Amino acid sequence: METQTGSPILTASGLKKTFTLSRKQRALEKTDSPVKVAVDQLSFTANRGEIFGLLGPNGAGKTTTLRMIATLIRPDEGDVTVDGVSVVKDPSAVRGKIGFLTSELKLEDFFTPDYLFDFFADLHGMDPAAALARKKALFARFGIDRFAEVKVANLSTGMKQKVSLVISVAHEPDIIIFDEPTNGLDVLTAKVVTDYLEELRAEGKTVILSTHIFSLVEKLCDRVGIIIDGRMAVCDTLDAVRDGLSLEDWFFELYRETVGEEA
Amino acid sequence: MANADKTRKSNIWTIMRKELKRFFGDRRMVMTMVLPGILIFVLYSLMGSVMTESFIGDADTVSTIYAENLPESVAVVLRAGGLPLAPVEKPDDPNAAVQNQELDLYAVFPEDFDAAVAAYTPASGAPAPEVKLYYNTASASSSNAFGIMAGLLDSYESAMANKFDVNRTADTYDLATAEDTTGMLLSMLMPMLLISLLFSGCMAVAPESIAGEKERGTLATLLVTPLRRSELAIGKIGALSIVAMCSGLCSFLGVMLSLPKLMGSEVTGMDTGIYGVPEYVSLLVVILSTILVIVSLISVLSALANSVKEASGMVAPLMVVVMLLSLTSSFLPELPGNVAFLIPLYNSVCCISGIFALDVAPVQILLTAVVNLVLTGVLVFVLTRMFNSEKIMFKK
Ligand SMILES: Nc1ncnc2c1ncn2[C@@H]1O[C@H](COP(=O)(O)OP(=O)(O)O)[C@@H](O)[C@H]1O
Numbered sequence: 001m002e003t004q005t006g007s008p009i010l011t012a013s014g015l016k017k018t019f020t021l022s023r024k025q026r027a028l029e030k031t032d033s034p035v036k037v038a039v040d041q042l043s044f045t046a047n048r049g050e051i052f053g054l055l056g057p058n059g060a061g062k063t064t065t066l067r068m069i070a071t072l073i074r075p076d077e078g079d080v081t082v083d084g085v086s087v088v089k090d091p092s093a094v095r096g097k098i099g100f101l102t103s104e105l106k107l108e109d110f111f112t113p114d115y116l117f118d119f120f121a122d123l124h125g126m127d128p129a130a131a132l133a134r135k136k137a138l139f140a141r142f143g144i145d146r147f148a149e150v151k152v153a154n155l156s157t158g159m160k161q162k163v164s165l166v167i168s169v170a171h172e173p174d175i176i177i178f179d180e181p182t183n184g185l186d187v188l189t190a191k192v193v194t195d196y197l198e199e200l201r202a203e204g205k206t207v208i209l210s211t212h213i214f215s216l217v218e219k220l221c222d223r224v225g226i227i228i229d230g231r232m233a234v235c236d237t238l239d240a241v242r243d244g245l246s247l248e249d250w251f252f253e254l255y256r257e258t259v260g261e262e263a
Numbered sequence: 264m265a266n267a268d269k270t271r272k273s274n275i276w277t278i279m280r281k282e283l284k285r286f287f288g289d290r291r292m293v294m295t296m297v298l299p300g301i302l303i304f305v306l307y308s309l310m311g312s313v314m315t316e317s318f319i320g321d322a323d324t325v326s327t328i329y330a331e332n333l334p335e336s337v338a339v340v341l342r343a344g345g346l347p348l349a350p351v352e353k354p355d356d357p358n359a360a361v362q363n364q365e366l367d368l369y370a371v372f373p374e375d376f377d378a379a380v381a382a383y384t385p386a387s388g389a390p391a392p393e394v395k396l397y398y399n400t401a402s403a404s405s406s407n408a409f410g411i412m413a414g415l416l417d418s419y420e421s422a423m424a425n426k427f428d429v430n431r432t433a434d435t436y437d438l439a440t441a442e443d444t445t446g447m448l449l450s451m452l453m454p455m456l457l458i459s460l461l462f463s464g465c466m467a468v469a470p471e472s473i474a475g476e477k478e479r480g481t482l483a484t485l486l487v488t489p490l491r492r493s494e495l496a497i498g499k500i501g502a503l504s505i506v507a508m509c510s511g512l513c514s515f516l517g518v519m520l521s522l523p524k525l526m527g528s529e530v531t532g533m534d535t536g537i538y539g540v541p542e543y544v545s546l547l548v549v550i551l552s553t554i555l556v557i558v559s560l561i562s563v564l565s566a567l568a569n570s571v572k573e574a575s576g577m578v579a580p581l582m583v584v585v586m587l588l589s590l591t592s593s594f595l596p597e598l599p600g601n602v603a604f605l606i607p608l609y610n611s612v613c614c615i616s617g618i619f620a621l622d623v624a625p626v627q628i629l630l631t632a633v634v635n636l637v638l639t640g641v642l643v644f645v646l647t648r649m650f651n652s653e654k655i656m657f658k659k
Pocket residue numbers: 019020021025036037038056057058059060061062063064065657658659
């Protein structure tokens with residue numbers, strides 16, 4: 001198998017997702033349309049060993065896209081190939097290849113980080129000896145070792161985030177998917193997370209993250225796809241996308257163009 | 264693939280272990296599981312001893328009785344009847360003494376009672392000699408003394424004019440066996456009792472484990488692992504059934520150990536010793552398969568709900584139906600035919616009733632077990648589909 005840095009590892013092609021809206025949701029979205037096209041004909045490719053950013057305003061369809069990649073929801077049209085495996089045809093195998101982290105995924109309050117790590121390593125079919133070594137390394141790396149036997153309920157928010165992060169990568173996935181990785185984190189924990197993302201890249205892992213924060217993309221990403229209203233407005237290396245402008249200025253120009261076209 | 268098969272089994276086991284640890288590792292949860300059993304035991308035993316006591320009466324209390332002109336012939340009868348006559352001085356005003364409960368009973372016999380009785384013939388038309396008993400219903404010991412005294416005098420009266428007896432010689436006249444009495448009582452009582460205990464055992468765990476995990480977002484974390492949805496469904500239902508079974512067993516033990524006391528075995532001839540291994544094995548089979556059905560049903564409803572609270576609301580109608588079904592056994596003169604055993608839950612009610620009446624065919628137990636297992640299989644399939652459905656799992 002090809003493992004060379006720079007070769008495509010994840011390809012999304014023609015992704016589409018439509019939600020039927022309840023009456024309440026329609027009122028909330030201020031629309032009469034009974035359906036919402038959250039993601040529309042979205043295609044992009046992420047390469048091995050890079051950090052790929054999905055950038056877009058709230059409601060653009062980033063989370064929906066990542067959920068389709070993580071096989072939590074099924075695309076209406078299109079497919080994503082993750083390291084050669086289709087999310088539509090073999091979702092269970094895809095889940096074994098990725099680590100997915102979002103603020104919606106919670107850990108059970110009742111258990112300790114130590115137990116939860118073993119539990120998820122088990123579900124990923126890890127060899128117990130390898131799991132133990134990895135647990136030691138990761139717990140030490142994030143300072144969880146002192147809290148390994150403290151129930152999640154009694155951990156600080158920052159520590160909970162770190163435990164979630166560690167557990168999402170317990171099985172050493174090659175592809176790590178983070179939805180808004182720094183949202184709701186204090187600056188210190190946010191720094192721990194972004195540092196770790198760079199570390200993952202250095203190890204040759206592929207990171208796909210979504211964010212609405214320009215500076216995060218500028219700081220971390222090798223390539224970026226800008227999503228506006230469920231569509232991929234542009235997708236290229238960070239340098240090519242900006243073309244000398246700051247990402248923020250560039251984005252608003254692009255936004256005016258895209259939304260203007262439709263209005 | 265043998266390998267895939269292995270992870271499949273071990274994933275189910277991993278989920279089950281986690282669920283069992285969740286419930287058995289939590290002292291509060293364990294308390295909610297065993298508490299009903301302990302409460303039932305304590306409550307029934309207490310109720311039983313109170314009931315038995317009031318039935319037999321308190322033999323220890325010596326009633327204070329003052330009898331005026333008590334003839335020796337009557338005194339002998341009273342002593343033989345177990346009415347202890349404490350020698351009491353004649354109070355100044357016996358009626359007042361009874362009224363303010365210093366004295367339990369004030370009996371006034373006619374002078375020359377024996378002679379008057381011997382001389383009396385009903386045909387003469389003259390009034391019969393009269394014994395007056397003054398008592399006070401406001402006092403339990405007074406009513407008691409009155410009851411015993413009146414009873415003894417009554418039987419003394421009929422003994423004097425004895426023409427024939429009923430059931431005088433020592434013998435067992437009630438030909439109902441211990442099996443019959445115990446069986447009849449328990450077969451009416453147990454379906455209701457057991458089913459409601461099982462149901463509440465399942466209620467205590469299933470909504471928490473499924474709707475609760477969904478509500479708190481921890482189910483989604485499981486759903487992004489390679490774990491198959493069917494493994495999750497089987498693991499959850501399996502573990503929840505074990506937990507519910509333990510809680511059900513505790514309650515069952517509480518009932519079985521305290522029932523003889525509640526029913527007062529001396530009075531009713533209640534004897535749970537009439538049940539042997541076959542009955543308990545059948546019962547176990549029925550209970551286990553019933554728990555599987557109830558847990559699966561509640562799990563499916565809980566998966567639909569978005570919170571534990573909503574789940575409880577959705578399960579309430581099911582509970583009413585199950586309770587009504589379990590009541591039917593009290594009105595059934597005898598067990599229905601085999602076809603009835605094809606109806607889930609109703610078959611459990613009939614089986615439990617039949618087992619306690621020592622009146623159920625093995626084929627009926629078997630039918631029940633098979634029907635319940637098949638239904639559980641169907642519900643596991645449904646739950647798997649629900650875990651797979653993004654509309655149900657990720658409703659906004
Ligand atoms: N389950 C759902 N039901 C209905 N509408 C949804 C659902 N999930 C997302 N949406 C809608 O789809 C759009 C895209 O949402 P999302 O992917 O969460 O955006 P982002 O993550 O970029 O902020 C939004 O308008 C959102 O309201």
